[in-house]
Amino acid sequence: MSTMSPPRLFCFFSFIKVTKLGLWSIWLSGFLLICLSLYATQLLGSLNVEIRKPSFYYYQKGEANDKRSPSITIFSTPSIFNGSVGARQALAVRSWLGLSPDVNVVLFGNHPSLQSFAAAFGSRVLVESNIDFSFQNTPFFHSMTARAEASSSNISVLVHPETILLPDFVSTLNHVYELDHDWFLVAASRRVSFFPFDLDEAGRKWLRQDGKAIRWQKLQYFMRDTWKWDLCEGRMIMAWNTRDLPLHMGVLPPFLYGKGLHDRWLINEVYHSNFRFVFDASWTISNIYVHDANDNELTQTTSLSSTFLELGMTDWEQNGNLQLGQTYGLFSSHQVPFTDFMKLLKCNGQFMFTDKEENIVYSPRQWSSNSLWEGRIMQSRREKKIMGCITGLISAAGIMDCFSKGTNNNQLMTLNLPFGLETLLSLVADENKTVVLAVAGYSYTDMLMSWVCRLRRLTIKNFLVCALDDETYEFSILQGLPVFRHSLAPRNISFHDCHFGTKCFQKVTKTKSRLVLEILKIGYNVLLSDVDVYWFKNPIPLLQIFGPAVLAAQSDEYNVTVPTNLPRRLNSGFYFARSDDTTIAALEKVVKHAMTSDLSEQPSFYDTLCGEGGSNRVGDDRCREPGTNLTVQFLDRDLFPNGAYLGLWEEVNVQEACAKKGCYVLHNNWVSGRIRKLERQVHSGLWDYDTSSRMCLQSWHRKQ
Ligand SMILES: *[C@@H]1O[C@H](CO)[C@@H](O)[C@H](O)[C@H]1NC(C)=O
Ligand SMILES: *[C@@H]1O[C@H](CO)[C@@H](O)[C@H](O)[C@H]1NC(C)=O
Ligand SMILES: *[C@@H]1O[C@H](CO)[C@@H](O)[C@H](O)[C@H]1NC(C)=O
Ligand SMILES: *[C@@H]1O[C@H](CO)[C@@H](O)[C@H](O)[C@H]1NC(C)=O
Ligand SMILES: *[C@@H]1O[C@H](CO)[C@@H](O)[C@H](O)[C@H]1NC(C)=O
Numbered sequence: 001m002s003t004m005s006p007p008r009l010f011c012f013f014s015f016i017k018v019t020k021l022g023l024w025s026i027w028l029s030g031f032l033l034i035c036l037s038l039y040a041t042q043l044l045g046s047l048n049v050e051i052r053k054p055s056f057y058y059y060q061k062g063e064a065n066d067k068r069s070p071s072i073t074i075f076s077t078p079s080i081f082n083g084s085v086g087a088r089q090a091l092a093v094r095s096w097l098g099l100s101p102d103v104n105v106v107l108f109g110n111h112p113s114l115q116s117f118a119a120a121f122g123s124r125v126l127v128e129s130n131i132d133f134s135f136q137n138t139p140f141f142h143s144m145t146a147r148a149e150a151s152s153s154n155i156s157v158l159v160h161p162e163t164i165l166l167p168d169f170v171s172t173l174n175h176v177y178e179l180d181h182d183w184f185l186v187a188a189s190r191r192v193s194f195f196p197f198d199l200d201e202a203g204r205k206w207l208r209q210d211g212k213a214i215r216w217q218k219l220q221y222f223m224r225d226t227w228k229w230d231l232c233e234g235r236m237i238m239a240w241n242t243r244d245l246p247l248h249m250g251v252l253p254p255f256l257y258g259k260g261l262h263d264r265w266l267i268n269e270v271y272h273s274n275f276r277f278v279f280d281a282s283w284t285i286s287n288i289y290v291h292d293a294n295d296n297e298l299t300q301t302t303s304l305s306s307t308f309l310e311l312g313m314t315d316w317e318q319n320g321n322l323q324l325g326q327t328y329g330l331f332s333s334h335q336v337p338f339t340d341f342m343k344l345l346k347c348n349g350q351f352m353f354t355d356k357e358e359n360i361v362y363s364p365r366q367w368s369s370n371s372l373w374e375g376r377i378m379q380s381r382r383e384k385k386i387m388g389c390i391t392g393l394i395s396a397a398g399i400m401d402c403f404s405k406g407t408n409n410n411q412l413m414t415l416n417l418p419f420g421l422e423t424l425l426s427l428v429a430d431e432n433k434t435v436v437l438a439v440a441g442y443s444y445t446d447m448l449m450s451w452v453c454r455l456r457r458l459t460i461k462n463f464l465v466c467a468l469d470d471e472t473y474e475f476s477i478l479q480g481l482p483v484f485r486h487s488l489a490p491r492n493i494s495f496h497d498c499h500f501g502t503k504c505f506q507k508v509t510k511t512k513s514r515l516v517l518e519i520l521k522i523g524y525n526v527l528l529s530d531v532d533v534y535w536f537k538n539p540i541p542l543l544q545i546f547g548p549a550v551l552a553a554q555s556d557e558y559n560v561t562v563p564t565n566l567p568r569r570l571n572s573g574f575y576f577a578r579s580d581d582t583t584i585a586a587l588e589k590v591v592k593h594a595m596t597s598d599l600s601e602q603p604s605f606y607d608t609l610c611g612e613g614g615s616n617r618v619g620d621d622r623c624r625e626p627g628t629n630l631t632v633q634f635l636d637r638d639l640f641p642n643g644a645y646l647g648l649w650e651e652v653n654v655q656e657a658c659a660k661k662g663c664y665v666l667h668n669n670w671v672s673g674r675i676r677k678l679e680r681q682v683h684s685g686l687w688d689y690d691t692s693s694r695m696c697l698q699s700w701h702r703k704q
């Protein structure tokens, strides 16, 4: 830490500060992003800088008798428990649980088969789905890692769901837990083509095929034969002691889990951040996975290079990750070679660290804590024996380090349009062919993400996003949103001042009605929701009630004593339009009107459907467009309040005030300027996105 250069240190402490200030300040943390880019530049600029080691790490000489073993939580993201993959996963998880009662397991995912698998193990195996997933249900690695970092156990472990752990895992972790320095270890997983052992009923003993228990030593012989691992493309375990110190300084990009390269990225970040002592425990943590030659999926999901060569440009998720790698400079050569890490070895029953040259750098009990072995003449036979053991171990292991292979920047691809509108519609629409549509430009990406996170929390999956510009499009792809770039969208608008009343705003809103019309014509009902509409609960079931030939829209009227359908009080930022002939014909009129109007589309909606001056009004909350006979239903303002109604945004507890009214949504309009809008929403707590870490806020975030 002492060697940290000033800007990094400064940014680091600002980071701590920002997280402590609480939610309302999250949007302010643009500063942090500036720091991060500074940091990234530094990294890139220091390609050849020598790798620093922590200057001290020694073992606490605590009283041996009151030592309690640390609690260990293993985090993993299985696919569904079914077929041969399911069997391998089940064996792996059982092998973890059998190691020690101190081991607990958290499985990330939302498939019901996870729950039914976990149920058999009681509280030792929990299934959590409160991390970020892409719309195709691929979990995000950065979100998984953040969850593991927030763990309340003493040690967190990230492991592939098919990796079998053997007993030396726990003894190694218990041992390194005593290091008086925060640490982070990696251990390569060995790939075997067969593993002829099974766990006994209790999950504690390994049995041979004849049903007899096999001793640990014998298992180790078996492991020796497979004493090869591939640091470049193979799987690995990552483990660390959980304390206040973060794993790394930067922000982990939103990598999709199982699409390669995220492990290496994280390890690289941890190493370069220099907060922790990073070492390679591949020799002391025996772990394997069975490679099924029939199962191509295995190799595809573990290896970057093979994946992107084999899959070409077909997999947009892969493309997204490549794009990320490029954006964040992943493929630059500052990647640390794993062979540079200190190695944790065990010789003669003693743990010891050796460096790249195989010098013993530290061994706990035999030598006093500060004396390095380097340069000493080997005297005793015991010392010679240990040196022999070390050389033996290391030369026996066939390590392939991917550093030398390098990566070819020319192979990187840029994002292409993965899904057109029609494909996306068919992917996301619900059983009634209804979709929720949001339209967003770049200055509203934080708002967009908060809105998306809110919908995800409400388990609403039938939404899609139209990106108004390339930045929003790429950002949304990387965040796993169902997004499309539309030819109707104006392409080169600067959105920084694109708020109500501006020319830009008018252009954008006109895009919205044209898009809605197009989707209706394809055959889907559309609930258009601006991203500044906060959703308390799912309004779709309620909106379905109105039936065909009715367009249900929010009223912008705030005066409680007057009707909701007065002139120009139709809010075109939240309405439900059905895909029927009447609605389509009426919306066509709106779009036509808007094209010839100098105003935004909002007055076009009202003037076309309710008549200028409200000549088509029916009662206090409806209009009927005579040409098409479309009914406009203004939504109950208690349930769908606009931003000026009852001063809800000025309430001390907005959430509570809205709950009392029974709100479904609350529009964050009637406020001028993007910043004040953001401020109002973040300040009220109706905010669900962490801008700095680029993930949805979860209950485990709020703990801090
Ligand atoms: C593990 O963590 C708990 C709470 O954070 C702490 O009380 C306990 O002492 C830790 N155990 C060990 C062995 O350090
Ligand atoms: C489980 O696998 C079988 C074939 O191995 C397949 O027919 C079945 O649909 C799968 N079940 C689920 C829930 O995917
Ligand atoms: C689809 O419509 C039917 C009938 O209106 C309703 O009962 C059902 O809940 C709707 N489904 C969804 C997902 O909204
Ligand atoms: C960009 O916008 C300006 C006006 O806003 C317009 O005249 C120009 O044609 C646009 N360029 C492109 C490439 O769309
Ligand atoms: C609401 O409307 C009533 C009747 O038109 C009017 O007297 C009153 O001043 C209005 N209140 C507000 C706050 O505008």
Ligand SMILES: *[C@@H]1O[C@H](CO)[C@@H](O)[C@H](O)[C@H]1NC(C)=O
Pocket: 549, 629, 631
């Ligand atoms: C228009 O719709 C209303 C109900 O929405 C219906 O009563 C009326 O008969 C319709 N008129 C025509 C001309 O279709």
